Amino acid sequence: MVGQVVLAEISRYDWGKMTCGCMESAEHVPRDFLAALGGAPPERVGEGWADNHVYIQSNLMAPAVATASMVAAALADPLIPLMWRRSLIEVLSALCFGEQDDVAEACQETARGCKWSLYEEIGSGRMIDAAAYAFELLMAFPEEKERRGFFQERFRMNLPQDLRSENFDVHRGDW
Template sequence: MQSNLMRPAVATASMVMAALAAGAPHAHRHQLMWVLHALVHGEQDDIAEECLDVVRGGSWILYEEICSGRSIEAASYAYEMLELFPEEDARLKSVQRVARENLSYDLR
């Protein structure tokens, strides 16, 4: 995936969040989290910010991914996206303490 975002990136972020909320199969969740991670870290700040707003609206999905223990990679992508929300700092630190074994070593 390119880091040079285009307008459809926001719609893509919405569709990925919807798929995750609907309970996407475990085999696909890691890749869906990777796509979201790439979209919110894209080079076009305005589009990346819009993607981030989409993700912010479903932050519970990211917390669920961290706590589920399904995939360390998916949980780590979710954690790194939540780090972009200053308002989630205290909650994220609490979740990190409880679910640290579900995260990659550098995020524990």
């Protein structure tokens, strides 16, 4: 079950006019996503709804931005099972750091809109790997450097060792 915000965000896009990575219409992507949410996340992130449909390896397909919006809405939805958060953030990261710069930048703009969901993941302490993906995704937003550094220090035990402030300085100018 998903909330109305996710369904509304899905309806904003004409998925049928986008070509999926499987060379069919992308209208199956949100349908497959919603069906997948009814079970456990697949072993391979995005399998069955994003991987080889919205992105193929690091190549972004036509429905990438729409999918980023759908995933961002899902991150804000309290009805989405918590076990999905790592997978959702990892898919969002794949979309934001894909090879097609213009599409990746549009996905980053979408992710920028869900920054508080990403910070919440870091602060929650639920899953260290989900917090790591959230932190790395926040690295795409230079304007978040100060806040990101604060959260990095404040919630250091929620991050993997390599992302803690003593090992990774977010205040350096070359990130």
